[in-house]
Amino acid sequence: KAGVTQTPRYLIKTRGQQVTLSCSPISGHRSVSWYQQTPGQGLQFLFEYFSETQRNKGNFPGRFSGRQFSNSRSEMNVSTLELGDSALYLCASSPLFGLAGSQETQYFGPGTRLLVL
């Protein structure tokens, strides 16, 4: 099975712009989560989608948004970019067919490194 894929891998934007990142989960996985990784704050949970619905959201401003499509692929969008948004954005997928336990294991993609100038 192919792993989680994320595109693009690297991105350079300027302040005030917006950006869209894409994530394709492992085949059959219906849950997609997004995380931001920075040297200062570490790994922080952004949001989680299951069956096209956002079920949980971390403590991030409304500039960060996402969506999930019917094929479970997900996108996240950051509007009005700030310098502090420079980070590695990681996507993770899990099976999560409504069962707890092993179905909740999250598998991560390689990430998209965003640099805001």
Add this chain to the structure above:
Amino acid sequence: AQSVTQPDIHITVSEGASLELRCNYSYGATPYLFWYVQSPGQGLQLLLKYFSGDTLVQGIKGFEAEFKRSQSSFNLRKPSVHWSDAAEYFCAASAGGGADGLTFGKGTHLIIQP
């Protein structure tokens, strides 16, 4: 608030020596627990996980972890490290229930001395 603590920011170990990375959690109930490894410029690779049952769990690459409820700990161990084990290690926890994101520790940077 839920939290995961990795007390050691850096650890240096000689190649062939044993390794133990510490992880403590603070949750209302026993969470699901995970260890991930990250090589420079890469995503996170799952090493092992604990949901319930046997408190000693085996993972990939020769790693194991022991869950100790009384100490709220989930320490990662390896009997003999290899130079290729040099990486950043993250302990993570989840309250479960489906929609909960992972809470990560700050990570431990493992350096292997020849």
